[in-house]
Amino acid sequence: MNTFTHLFGTSPDWLSHTLSHASSVLPETTTQLADGTHVVRIATGVLWLTPPADRENPNREALIVSAGVHGNETAPIEVLNGLVLELLAGKWPLACPLLLIFGNPPAMAAGTRFLDVNMNRLFNGAHGKAEYVGLPEAERARFIEEVCREFAAEHSGLALSHYDLHTAIRPSKQERFALYPFVAGRAAPPEQCAFLLEAEVGALLLQHKESTVFSSFSSSQLNAESFTVELGKVRPFGQNDLQRYSGIEQALRRRFCGEPAPAAGATLEPLTIFEVVHEVLNTGPDFQFHVPDDVANFTLYPPGTVIWEDGVSCYKVGAEPEAIVFPNREVPVGQRVGLMVKA
Numbered sequence: 001m002n003t004f005t006h007l008f009g010t011s012p013d014w015l016s017h018t019l020s021h022a023s024s025v026l027p028e029t030t031t032q033l034a035d036g037t038h039v040v041r042i043a044t045g046v047l048w049l050t051p052p053a054d055r056e057n058p059n060r061e062a063l064i065v066s067a068g069v070h071g072n073e074t075a076p077i078e079v080l081n082g083l084v085l086e087l088l089a090g091k092w093p094l095a096c097p098l099l100l101i102f103g104n105p106p107a108m109a110a111g112t113r114f115l116d117v118n119m120n121r122l123f124n125g126a127h128g129k130a131e132y133v134g135l136p137e138a139e140r141a142r143f144i145e146e147v148c149r150e151f152a153a154e155h156s157g158l159a160l161s162h163y164d165l166h167t168a169i170r171p172s173k174q175e176r177f178a179l180y181p182f183v184a185g186r187a188a189p190p191e192q193c194a195f196l197l198e199a200e201v202g203a204l205l206l207q208h209k210e211s212t213v214f215s216s217f218s219s220s221q222l223n224a225e226s227f228t229v230e231l232g233k234v235r236p237f238g239q240n241d242l243q244r245y246s247g248i249e250q251a252l253r254r255r256f257c258g259e260p261a262p263a264a265g266a267t268l269e270p271l272t273i274f275e276v277v278h279e280v281l282n283t284g285p286d287f288q289f290h291v292p293d294d295v296a297n298f299t300l301y302p303p304g305t306v307i308w309e310d311g312v313s314c315y316k317v318g319a320e321p322e323a324i325v326f327p328n329r330e331v332p333v334g335q336r337v338g339l340m341v342k343a
């Protein structure tokens, strides 16, 4: 049996295999590429790859790259699937240990953001809360945390980065942007900012507190340099213009191969930095959100604008204009309705 069939049976690629085994519990299976790279399919949608021991890892790093934590955010899933096809076909050599994750296969198969509960609110241990116990998305988040911990421990001598790839529900005045999880005393390293620019990601939002998203888990608990990366707009499988994702595709391929970063200053524009100044939460039945449903990410609101109120509290834009990111009133009580950010 060849490597490909060993990993994916009769499926033409990793994505098809993941979709057709979305809810199956598959046994772990290991194989080796012709060049000695070890590939372990840990579970449906989880590949752990290790280059041969004698291969140089010039950037002295290990990478976790995830997509499909929201099942309908398909473009980055298609990008990762393409890179896996290339790697398995021997088109380039893998230089660094790599953990690739399709986060929520049942939601991917259903074409929805999630089935029972938003999986990107279940990390940093939130999957263990009583209200989530027994839900498949909570079990998957727990399992993903466990595999990431093992991967980080196995490669503790290497610099660990995690890129959790998403697309946004709304249109966006910044087409591509990243979020840097809050860890006290930490600042985004210049080489990570350069990588984002290489991937054509033009803006970085600095979070103001730890949270239950996947990238917050990997940065807080695994000491990774982690980013949630928003790469465009949500569209169904097959309807993405993958040309618009060539920046992230090329930048990831370059990292996977261990090639040096492009020369400093290769990009013309610097990264635009935004600070998160307020997280809008759904406070309950009296909560009123004054941002219209169809507003684009990064729409600016002038000082004094009332963004939300509930009869007890309210939030008004401060002395400088602030922009809304991820406006979404359709979330359960206690969850995030949007972020207010300031340049």
Ligand SMILES: O=C(O)CCC(=O)N[C@@H](CCC(=O)O)C(=O)O
Binding pocket: 070, 120, 166, 167, 168, 169, 170, 179, 213, 215, 228, 326, 327, 328
């Ligand atoms: O467009 C939207 O409203 C959501 C897009 C999305 O899924 N964003 C992530 C951001 C995670 C983070 O804050 O790092 C999410 O909401 O989970």
Ligand SMILES: [Zn+2]
Binding pocket: 069, 070, 073, 166, 167
């Ligand atoms: Zn998402």
